[in-house]
Amino acid sequence: MYLENFLHSAVLLLLVTSVAVALFKHLGLGSVLGLLVAGVIVGPHSPGPYVTTHVDTVRNFTELGVVLLLFLIGLEMRPGRLWAMRRELFGLGSLQILLSGLLIAGYLRLFAISWPVTLLSGLTLALSSTAFVMQLLRERGEIASRHGQAAFAVLLMQDLAVVPLLALVPIISDQGTLNARVPLWEQAAIVGGMGALIGVFGRYLVPWALHHLARQDNREGFAMVVLLAVLLAAWAMHQAGLSMALGAFVMGMLLSGSRYNYQIEAQIEPYKGPLMSLFFVAVGMSIDPGPLLARPLLFVAHILVIVLLKLVVLFGLGLVFGLKVPGALRLSTLLAQAGEFGFVLFGSARGLNLIDDRAFAVAVGVISTSMLITPLLVRLGDTLARRFDTRRPSPHLPLPEPDARRPVILAGYGRVGHTVAVILHSTGVPFIVFDSDPERVARGQADGFPVYFGDISEPALWSAAHAEQAALVVLTIERGPIAVRAVSYLRSSFPELRVVSRARDLESCGQLLQAGASYVFPEVVESSMRLGAQVLEMVGVPTANVDQLLTGVRRTNYSLVREDPPTPGR
Secondary structure, three states: EEEOOHHHHHHHHHHHHHHHHHHHHHOOOHHHHHHHHHHHHHHOOOOEEEEOHHHHHOOOOOHHHHHHHHHHHHHHHHHHHOOOOOOOHHHHHHHHHHHHHHHHHHEEEEOOOOOOHHHHHHHHHHHHOOOHHHHHEEEEEOOOOHHHHHHHHHHHHHHHHHHHHHHHHHOOOOOOOOOOOEEEHHHHHHHHHHHHHHHHHHHHHHHHHHHHHOOOOOOOHHHHHHHHHHHEEEEEHHHOOHHHHHHHHHHHHHHHHOOHHHHHHHHHHHHHHHHHEEEHHHHHHOOHHHHHOOOOHHHHHHHHHHHHHHHHHHHHHHHOOOOOOHHHHHHHHHHOOOOOOHHHHHHHHHHHHHHHOOHHHHHHHHHHHHHOOHHHHHHHHHHHHHHHHHHHHOOOOOOOOOOOOOEEEOOOOOOOHHHHHHHHHHHOOOOOEEEEHHHHHHHHHHHHEEEEEEEOOHHHHHHHOOOHOOOEEEEEOHHHHHEEEEEEHHHOOOOOOOOEEOOOHHHHHHHHHHOOOOOEEEEEHHHHHHHHHHHHHHHHOOHHHHHHHHHHHHHHHOOHHOOOOOOOOE
């Protein structure tokens, strides 16, 4: 039954995905597996109502989620950090593709497929899912871990490998090749030109445009320019025959050193989440149980052999490249599935008659099903890794000190924010500052402080800044309503986070305390109290008595100095 009405289709999709995600999260299996199962349920191969038969179109559109995901990763990946990963990128990544591809090709050769096709298929199935793995790593907070960095390096190398694999498809076909009509120097010129285009835009034009839009407080224009930069980079790499996600990653790296990088992440994150969710649903919709029902044992054998071969190769290479056994286990289970680029490569092979429709359906089924079981494999890897850690603890590893170097987040770099930043810097306390005025941001960076452009009224900014990891938040902005909204959001989203705020007067102080601030400093009142204290000391009142008086006033919520004077005789 096909649901013609778009609204009905949207309701069905959201209903099934909401229930599936909630159920699988409750069972501890993760949201990704829930989205995949939801896609199977609402897909055209299910016996019940389905959303659409144009699964390829939906999947192509939702790949924008993968593009945005790689852009956000690029924002967190400075070029120097990428250079430091060169051993894993070119060594571990290249060896994984070659060894896994050759072993899988050898297995496929058992089914009397020609060597060129088996080699192409083996190398294609050796690729893993960037979308799945990076989403899992972000959900689990493991991108910065040793195995997370190794997994990222392998995935990045796999993205680069898509280019020669796409070139192989027409070369080994009997219908000629489009690439053969284009000289090698011309292809290199196209790649170089598109790379230069991304470089100029990411290094000069985009920051210039963002600076002027920020000065005008044009939030809508700021968001549109950011999206334009991402999609332009994706388009340029696609035109050059490279991965769209790779283009977005490069653009993210170019903007990673910008003073606007946190606000950029805050703008992109709301778009990335829904598109990534729809991508996983579209992958689930691609799963066709037809080949499984026709020859179920052979289908299961394909999946088991391919996954096991990749597990063995990745585990061995992980050990060779310096990972401990727990890290190698986590790396292998993270990358054992086939990747979404397989849809593109096998689709191209089908278009050039290298494989028939049945082989294409089996390939898509293997890729999709291997993605489906990835969350279960990751849980298995965690279990095995924890068991190994329990049997062989490492007493020589230093204990983490989460409170020692947790940063302070300052909101506002005016005169008060500058003073607090100088004090923190002079005592060696790590901090980061946000301000919505580009001129103050530039002044702060000229002072040598980590000051970035950011609108604290946007909840996504606090997520981008990892507020949950901060020692405390200090609000020094003058605009009271914005401070109250920020305090209210921080208290509801991060209940354990301490929030200290500046207030203009006692009325603002009460509003901020009611919103959930841990401590509020009423600027005018404190200045007046310090003046009064100085007067008392100059007329001979002992300093200890003055300090005791000030402490008592603060402890009683400034009741002594409120505008309504106390009743005489009380």
